[in-house]
Amino acid sequence: MRKVLVTGAAGELGSRVVTLLAAADFCSEVVALDPQAGPPVAGVRWIRGDLTALPPGVDRGNLMAGVDTIVHLGWIDPDESGGDPNRSLLEAVLELATAPEVGQLVAVSSATVYGAWENNPVPLSENSVVRPNPGFVYAETKAEHERVLAEWRRGAGAGTAVGVLRPAPAVGATGASWLGAALLTAVPVRVDRTDPPSQFLDVGDLATAVVRVVELGLDGPYNVAPDGWLTGDELRALLGPRARLRIPAPIAGPVHRLLRRRRSRPLPAGLLPYTMYPW
Numbered sequence: 001m002r003k004v005l006v007t008g009a010a011g012e013l014g015s016r017v018v019t020l021l022a023a024a025d026f027c028s029e030v031v032a033l034d035p036q037a038g039p040p041v042a043g044v045r046w047i048r049g050d051l052t053a054l055p056p057g058v059d060r061g062n063l064m065a066g067v068d069t070i071v072h073l074g075w076i077d078p079d080e081s082g083g084d085p086n087r088s089l090l091e092a093v094l095e096l097a098t099a100p101e102v103g104q105l106v107a108v109s110s111a112t113v114y115g116a117w118e119n120n121p122v123p124l125s126e127n128s129v130v131r132p133n134p135g136f137v138y139a140e141t142k143a144e145h146e147r148v149l150a151e152w153r154r155g156a157g158a159g160t161a162v163g164v165l166r167p168a169p170a171v172g173a174t175g176a177s178w179l180g181a182a183l184l185t186a187v188p189v190r191v192d193r194t195d196p197p198s199q200f201l202d203v204g205d206l207a208t209a210v211v212r213v214v215e216l217g218l219d220g221p222y223n224v225a226p227d228g229w230l231t232g233d234e235l236r237a238l239l240g241p242r243a244r245l246r247i248p249a250p251i252a253g254p255v256h257r258l259l260r261r262r263r264s265r266p267l268p269a270g271l272l273p274y275t276m277y278p279w
Contacts, residue, residue: 001026001027001028002026002027002028002068002069002214003027003028003029003030003031003066003067003068003069004021004027004029004030004031004067004068004069004070004071004214005030005031005033005063005064005067005069005070005071005096006018006021006030006031006032006033006070006071006073007033007034007050007051007070007071007072007073007074007089007093008033008034008072008073008074008075009030009032009033009034009038009046009073010032010034010035010036010037010038011034011036011073011075012170012172012174012177012203013073013108013170013203013206013207013210014032014034014038014073015038015039016203016204016207017071017073017207017210017211018030018032018038018041018044019041020207020208020211021071021211021214022041022042022043022044023043024211024215026215027043027214028043029043029044029045029066030043030044030045031044031045031047031063031067032044032045032046032047033047033049033050033051033063033074034046034047034048034049034050034074035048035049035050035053036048047063050074050089051074051089051092051093051096052088052089052092060096063096064096064099064101064102066101067101067102068101068102068103068104069102069103069104069105069106069214070093070096070097070102070104070105070106071106071107071210071214072089072090072093072105072106072107072108073108073210074086074089074093075089075108076089077138077178078137078138078141078268084141084144086141086145087145087148090107090145090148090149091148093105093107094148094149094152094156094157097152097157097160098156098157102160103159103160103161103217104160104161104162104163104214104217105149105157105160105161105162105163106162106163106164106165106210106213106214107145107149107162107163107164107165108164108165108167108206108210109142109143109145109146109164109165109166109221110138110139110142110166110167110179111124111166111167111168111169111199111223111225111279112132112136112138112139112142112179112274112279113130113132113139113142113143113146113166114128114129114130114131114132114166114279115130115131115132115133115139115273115279116133116196116273116274116275116276116277116278116279117131117133117273117277117278117279118276118277120277120278120279121278122197122229122278123223123225123229124223124278124279125223126166126220126221126222126223130143130146133270133273133274134270135269135270136268136269136270136271136273136274137268137269137270138178138179138268139270139274146164146221149162149164150162161217161218161219162219162220163213163214163217163218163219163220163222164220164221164222165206165209165210165213165221165222165224166221166222166223166224167201167206167209167223167224167225168199168200168201168224168225168226169183169199169200169201170200170201170202170203170206171200171201171202171203172202172203172204176200177203180200182267182268182271183198183271183274183275184239185267195231195232195233196232196275196276196277196278196279197229197230197231197278198229198230198231198232198235199225199226199229199230200226200230201224201225201226202226205224205226206224209222209224
């Protein structure tokens, strides 16, 4: 029976993962760590805090007592300030995962690490090169975290299974993830005739995939996406009537920068290629 520590446990994804793990017959207990309170679930021990600020009375020793699997879902959405607030959380997770009792580490990355490029095959496989588009902080950060995980796996984490999920943008009943919301905001604005295929993943399906990786003890990267994809016309039809704008490629950059400042939901810097090319 497995005992699993889940970081970011109270979030949209984390709360689903915690509930599924608690109900799984291969899991004896879930230690759910998050600065926010989570709902009471049988078989789940909730701890308010994160690995950089544990609450009084909790240290890393009693936090990890009996834990053999870590699922790292803790994530702070980027603010383009140039820093990486998630790096310290990842490093704290890797420090815990170095314990000999831990046999598996699972982390959620993003399909954006492949980059959006005109010559990308459709679909991309896990063997495709990781080459995020320069300037898109979210994808660059996810790719850097993957690099850190791989380096740790070759060194201090040798012998530990490291499962990395690369999901399509997640959406759920209460809305879309940060990435999903940014991409949906950008849908009405397209460059020339470019209309790359789009994929969106239900957050519940992503949670199921995370738990499956834990159950099977999988190692390595795994794409997580629905079968098939939406064309540009199909996606716009789902979103309903709204103003649309086609802009010539030579002025696409300046127009996107203007829209970033003017829209009620700003477009993140560097998103433009992800609205033009497949990924």
